[in-house]
Amino acid sequence: MHGRLKVRTTEEQKLIKEKKQQEKLKAYRQGFQQILSTRHEVPYNQTSFAICSQLLIANPDISTLWNYRKEVILQEIETSDKSNEEELGKFMTSEIKLTEQCLLANPKSYGSWYHRFWVLDRHPKPDWNGEFALCSLYLMKDDRNFHCWDYRRLILEKIGIDLDAERKFSTERININFSNYSSWHYRSTLKQLNQESLDEEINLVQNAVFTDPADSSAWFYLRWILSSQDVTKKHKEDMLCKLESLQELDPDCKWIYIAKSWLTKGVRDGNSVAADGDCFRTLIQIDPLRKGHYNDCLNNID
Amino acid sequence: MDTLPTEFDLIVVGTGLIESAVSAAASRIGKRVLHIDSKDYYGGLWASFNLENIETVFSKPQSNIHNAGSEDVQLDANQKKLVIGNDLFEIIDIEQAWHVLEKDKDYDSSLLKTKDVAEAALEVSEECNAESVDAVTKEVPVAVEANAESLVDEIQAIAVQEAIEKNNDVDIQEGAVAVIEAKENAEKETDPVLEVKEEFNATNDIHVEAEEAQIVEEEHLNNVTSLEVSAAAVFKPWSQESIMKQSRKFNLDLTPKVQFSRGEFVKLLVSSNIARYAEYIAIGRILTYLDGKLIPVPCSRSNIFSSPHVNVIEKRVLMKLLSTLMDSTDKDFSEYDGKTFKEYLQDRKLSPELIHYIVYSIALSDDETSCSDGVKNVKRFLASLGIIGQTPFIYSMYGSGEIPQAFCRLSAVFGGTYALNQPLSHFIYDEEHNFKGLISGQQKITASNLVTGFEYAPNEMVEKKEMSYISRGIFITDKSVLEADKQKTSLILMPSKDGKTLCHIIEAGHWSGVCPKDLYIVHMSARRTASAKEDLKYYVDTLFSNDPNDTKPNVLWSFYFAIPDTNDKDYTQHNSKNSFFCPGPDSDLDYDNSIQKASKIFDEIYPDSEFLPRAPDPDEIIFCDDSDEAAEEVKEAGAGDLPQEIEKTEEKQDSAEISLN
Numbered sequence: 001m002h003g004r005l006k007v008r009t010t011e012e013q014k015l016i017k018e019k020k021q022q023e024k025l026k027a028y029r030q031g032f033q034q035i036l037s038t039r040h041e042v043p044y045n046q047t048s049f050a051i052c053s054q055l056l057i058a059n060p061d062i063s064t065l066w067n068y069r070k071e072v073i074l075q076e077i078e079t080s081d082k083s084n085e086e087e088l089g090k091f092m093t094s095e096i097k098l099t100e101q102c103l104l105a106n107p108k109s110y111g112s113w114y115h116r117f118w119v120l121d122r123h124p125k126p127d128w129n130g131e132f133a134l135c136s137l138y139l140m141k142d143d144r145n146f147h148c149w150d151y152r153r154l155i156l157e158k159i160g161i162d163l164d165a166e167r168k169f170s171t172e173r174i175n176i177n178f179s180n181y182s183s184w185h186y187r188s189t190l191k192q193l194n195q196e197s198l199d200e201e202i203n204l205v206q207n208a209v210f211t212d213p214a215d216s217s218a219w220f221y222l223r224w225i226l227s228s229q230d231v232t233k234k235h236k237e238d239m240l241c242k243l244e245s246l247q248e249l250d251p252d253c254k255w256i257y258i259a260k261s262w263l264t265k266g267v268r269d270g271n272s273v274a275a276d277g278d279c280f281r282t283l284i285q286i287d288p289l290r291k292g293h294y295n296d297c298l299n300n301i302d
Numbered sequence: 303m304d305t306l307p308t309e310f311d312l313i314v315v316g317t318g319l320i321e322s323a324v325s326a327a328a329s330r331i332g333k334r335v336l337h338i339d340s341k342d343y344y345g346g347l348w349a350s351f352n353l354e355n356i357e358t359v360f361s362k363p364q365s366n367i368h369n370a371g372s373e374d375v376q377l378d379a380n381q382k383k384l385v386i387g388n389d390l391f392e393i394i395d396i397e398q399a400w401h402v403l404e405k406d407k408d409y410d411s412s413l414l415k416t417k418d419v420a421e422a423a424l425e426v427s428e429e430c431n432a433e434s435v436d437a438v439t440k441e442v443p444v445a446v447e448a449n450a451e452s453l454v455d456e457i458q459a460i461a462v463q464e465a466i467e468k469n470n471d472v473d474i475q476e477g478a479v480a481v482i483e484a485k486e487n488a489e490k491e492t493d494p495v496l497e498v499k500e501e502f503n504a505t506n507d508i509h510v511e512a513e514e515a516q517i518v519e520e521e522h523l524n525n526v527t528s529l530e531v532s533a534a535a536v537f538k539p540w541s542q543e544s545i546m547k548q549s550r551k552f553n554l555d556l557t558p559k560v561q562f563s564r565g566e567f568v569k570l571l572v573s574s575n576i577a578r579y580a581e582y583i584a585i586g587r588i589l590t591y592l593d594g595k596l597i598p599v600p601c602s603r604s605n606i607f608s609s610p611h612v613n614v615i616e617k618r619v620l621m622k623l624l625s626t627l628m629d630s631t632d633k634d635f636s637e638y639d640g641k642t643f644k645e646y647l648q649d650r651k652l653s654p655e656l657i658h659y660i661v662y663s664i665a666l667s668d669d670e671t672s673c674s675d676g677v678k679n680v681k682r683f684l685a686s687l688g689i690i691g692q693t694p695f696i697y698s699m700y701g702s703g704e705i706p707q708a709f710c711r712l713s714a715v716f717g718g719t720y721a722l723n724q725p726l727s728h729f730i731y732d733e734e735h736n737f738k739g740l741i742s743g744q745q746k747i748t749a750s751n752l753v754t755g756f757e758y759a760p761n762e763m764v765e766k767k768e769m770s771y772i773s774r775g776i777f778i779t780d781k782s783v784l785e786a787d788k789q790k791t792s793l794i795l796m797p798s799k800d801g802k803t804l805c806h807i808i809e810a811g812h813w814s815g816v817c818p819k820d821l822y823i824v825h826m827s828a829r830r831t832a833s834a835k836e837d838l839k840y841y842v843d844t845l846f847s848n849d850p851n852d853t854k855p856n857v858l859w860s861f862y863f864a865i866p867d868t869n870d871k872d873y874t875q876h877n878s879k880n881s882f883f884c885p886g887p888d889s890d891l892d893y894d895n896s897i898q899k900a901s902k903i904f905d906e907i908y909p910d911s912e913f914l915p916r917a918p919d920p921d922e923i924i925f926c927d928d929s930d931e932a933a934e935e936v937k938e939a940g941a942g943d944l945p946q947e948i949e950k951t952e953e954k955q956d957s958a959e960i961s962l963n
Contacts, residue, residue: 175604175607175608176604177604178604178607206614207607207608207614207617208607210614210615210617210618211603211606211607211617211618211621212603212607212621213618242614245615246614246615246618249615249618249619249622250618250622
């Protein structure tokens with residue numbers, strides 16, 4: 001091996017870093033100035049537009065820059081040759097590519113996600129199916145990015161939803177990691193509950209709360225299930241019974257108490273009123289931060 | 303033959319894992335290392351071979367140890383020559399067998415005809431032009447090929463009927479050839495396979511093709527595969543000929559190992575930057591055998607959540623127990639001194655199924671494992687969960703033989719001299735049993751220290767004791783032991799009938815780079831009690847079948863052997879201060895113990911140096927032309943702890959992902 005190590009002390013490195021940052025900041029300000037001063041030009045200023053891309057890649061969270069781009073795009077659409085959509089298509093595709101780079105820099109950039117959809121929606125030949133596949137891939141890598149879950153819904157509005165496939169997708173995501181509000185929520189948007197699917201969903205959510213009762217995401221899904229018209233008294237009784245046995249194993253889990261109070265709501269008799277009271281009094285003990293709320297609940301029973 | 307330099311700081315003989323790790327560590331701190339082997343391949347007992355070579359490796363003399371020329375080498379007065387190698391550490395119980403016919407055409411053509419003509423018919427029915435008929439007939443065996451053309455008309459008539467029948471219950475049957483071609487094309491597009499890079503720790507990445515990548519590939523192919531006919535469409539039983547044709551696609555491990563994704567070994571691979579010399583694949587599932595069935599073990603949080611094999615109460619009990627064990631200290635188990643881990647679990651009133659999962663899979667134990675060992679194993683298992691994929695384990699792509707080579711590579715990068723296929727004949731010792739050098743051909747090479755695999759130790763230095771062995775079986779099979787919806791490399795942990803021992807079984811498919819498509823490799827390792835074949839019979843009978851119509855896989859080729867386990871006893875005789883004998887593979891699932899042994903040997907030779915500190919990333923290296931100066935500086939870089947001082951930058955993180963290959 002014919003080499004040696006670069007050696008820099010941390011002090012030197014710090015200085016270099018600071019200097020670089022200063023230069024970067026200066027360039028950024030200059031670029032921004034250039035864009036603002038030419039923003040209203042018609043036809044738009046090519047240099048400013050190019051600089052805008054650079055600035056966004058460095059920091060995709062500046063709405064002004066995205067808005068500037070949209071103004072330019074509208075200009076492009078207006079002036080484009082209506083008989084030959086290819087040119088415009090190319091332009092729009094390069095816009096989509098830009099959002100890709102920006103999302104790599106910040107996967108949770110509101111501006112980039114919005115811009116991407118906005119552009120695709122105006123693209124002469126939008127590849128919605130390709131976009132959908134990309135979206136699935138993205139969620140496999142990062143299944144808690146709620147932007148992408150929202151984006152998926154937007155795309156499905158365009159290409160039409162295959163409920164079964166989406167349900168399967170959400171089940172897969174939940175199986176991989178059920179501590180995921182996004183996928184539970186997505187699931188709740190997919191299907192109206194009915195007698196048939198109810199048992200399946202209750203089973204799924206029970207698996208989750210038994211595996212990890214401290215994880216709040218599944219409890220919220222349970223709460224959504226309980227809001228269904230089709231939940232019968234028997235369902236509730238069965239579940240109460242299950243929760244009792246879960247409580248034996250985890251006596252200090254506040255979610256079990258809370259869920260029990262959801263279940264007894266509306267079917268109260270003398271016994272359950274007393275039980276509910278105990279429930280909230282225990283909750284005040286184990287979850288003192290929400291004492292006020294539980295006190296309110298207690299008052300409502302009485 | 304080129305002559306080697308004659309003076310070194312350290313001579314390492316044999317390229318097994320421990321030897322290679324010591325070699326890398328010594329080169330890394332700037333020692334002059336000669337790493338020499340009489341074999342012509344890397345890895346010794348840890349190597350992987352293709353199908354053709356694994357058959358020959360045991361049949362030809364294992365090394366070219368010989369005397370030619372050694373008598374000319376002059377020794378000092380008080381020195382003596384000891385012949386390299388001994389008769390103790392040999393591979394035994396070797397038994398190789400094919401379970402398929404030799405040639406394709408040996409298969410009963412009448413039997414084929416019924417199936418193939420029908421299948422071919424279906425294909426033909428979809429393909430209307432003559433060209434595609436040709437393509438179809440090429441795919442079916444010779445016997446049919448002759449008939450096919452004349453039968454075309456008839457076939458088409460039958461085909462329509464068949465197609466209608468088939469369509470009622472299965473997928474739409476398409477021309478198999480066309481589909482396969484399309485699939486292959488599609489695969490080309492997806493190549494190179496996506497690598498999911500998991501953040502490993504702050505400074506380094508380890509490359510893993512997690513199962514998720516497979517999903518992507520599958521989704522990509524979906525439009526094709528959904529049309530694909532079952533494997534029987536091109537009904538073509540495997541023959542020795544057709545398997546041997548793909549011999550080079552096999553990487554068969556002598557010593558198959560998995561690695562805990564956050565075990566000591568992987569930590570070392572990452573911290574020393576050796577990880578970049580190999581690729582890894584996640585073990586997708588752990589299976590166990592319970593109530594006559596293979597069952598995926600619920601081991602991670604998400605497995606436990608989604609497993610249909612444990613009810614809700616069991617889910618909670620299992621999760622609770624695992625977190626209790628995780629947070630436990632030794633004190634918590636003081637009353638279980640001298641008791642087994644199984645007893646501990648029984649006292650917790652767990653169901654027998656849960657006990658089975660925990661003892662044999664999560665604790666990697668058997669009925670006799672002590673409570674403290676069981677708890678230790680569970681902790682180790684849990685610590686590596688959730689890092690990569692669904693299990694705590696990763697497997698090296700292209701077989702375990704890659705691992706010793708990765709160490710050799712680092713050693714060579716830091717100036718180690720490599721010489722394989724050398725005519726090694728003697729070690730030179732003085733009367734106080736101090737190592738002085740070795741004789742290779744007519745050359746005498748000296749060094750201050752010797753590190754060698756036990757198989758090269760001279761008889762005089764070895765104490766004869768009863769040997770223990772590891773029974774090994776390698777099998778080529780035609781399907782997975784448990785079909786899954788996506789490609790999964792499996793670890794099967796199967797207790798013996800009496801629960802007293804645990805057999806480690808690894809099943810890998812073509813995606814792990816160890817065999818051709820549509821075949822599987824199954825490795826079995828267990829403690830040897832009778833002979834390799836007898837020891838493994840129960841597992842073979844349970845997992846495989848001879849009946850082609852069975853859902854269990856058929857064994858197409860089997861290979862039994864037993865390798866000596868030199869880890870539990872000390873076989874050295876005459877304490878030599880400067881020679882170190884490395885044990886071979888152990889019966890563990892992973893490398894952690896072996897690498898500890900390497901580290902210990904290194905510490906004894908170089909007590910003041912760090913074992914495998916981080917190696918520089920490519921971008922930390924400034925290239926210059928002056929080779930003398932460069933050589934000096936490499937040494938400096940190796941000796942000092944400069945790399946640690948360099949603050950990690952973002953660019954560096956990127957470069958850590960660039961493989962040097």
